[in-house]
Amino acid sequence: MDAQLIAFTGIAAALVTMPGADFAVVVRNALVSRRAGAVCGLGIAGGLLVHTTLAVAGVAAVLVAVPALFHALQLLGGAYVLQLGVRTLWALRRPARTSGETAAGAAHPLRQGFVTNVLNPKASLTFLSLLPQFVPAGSPALPRTLLLALIVCVLALLWFQLVVLLVERLGSRLRRPRAARGLEAGTGVALTVLGAALLLETLLA
Incomplete structure (x- = not known):
């Protein structure tokens, strides 16, 4: 049994399941439909x-070497999360719509999930510092780090599909007009606060 691999899996699971913008965006889409949340x-x-x-590839080290690029990506990521939150809250001003209408009027859930995550440069730095620590001395680095990267992606797939299933299981309650609007408002506030915090952290750094 590879103790290092087990330890990495535990740490990666904690990072993936940590509540944040990714979680809020998945819940927001899962309320529209199970398919939207899964995508x-x-x-x-x-x-x-x-x-x-x-x-x-080690390319993430460029973000450390070029602070302006790192800050630019942070600003873009914060602004994107913030606008998702504001759009969610703004939509609450309108009359209730059907799930199909909501899905049709929103950005594609695949793009929402991808952009929300990929515009977080801290994730690259986190994995850049984390992955090498779990490569055994003397072993080839590339196959090992590729395996670690695969574990992270599989854990994310499993976790967010579990979140979608949970929302689906509670769907009848969560989709009641009052409950749905309350949860939508909650995710909207969470996204807005997270986006604003990311922007402020970058601007004040």
């Missing part, structure tokens, strides 16, 4: 694939 989760896994690939 959004795929988008997030795609974003994580980009981050882990950058870490494996």
Whole structure:
């Protein structure tokens, strides 16, 4: 049994399941439909694939070497999450719509999930610093880091599909007009606060 691999899986699981913008976006889409939530989760896994690939290639080190690029990506990521939150809250001003109308009027859930995740440059830095620690001394680095990257993506796929199933299981309650608007308002506020916090952290850094 590979103790390092087990330890990495535990750490990666904690990082993937940590509540944040990814979680809020998946819940928001899962309220529209199970398919929208599942596709959004795929988008997030795609974003994580980009981050882990950058870490494996070492390209993420450029973000450290070029602070202006890092800050620009942080601003873009914060602004995107913020606008998702504001759009969600603004939609609450309108009369209730059907799930089909909501899905048709929103950005594609795959794009939402992917962009929300991929515009977080801290993820690349996290994996850049984390992956090398779990490569055994003397073993080839590339196959090992690719395996670690695959574990991260699989965990993300499993976790967000579980979130979608949970929302689906509670769907009849969550989709009652009052409950649906309350949860939509909650995710909207969460996204708005997270986006604003990301922007402020970058601007004040």
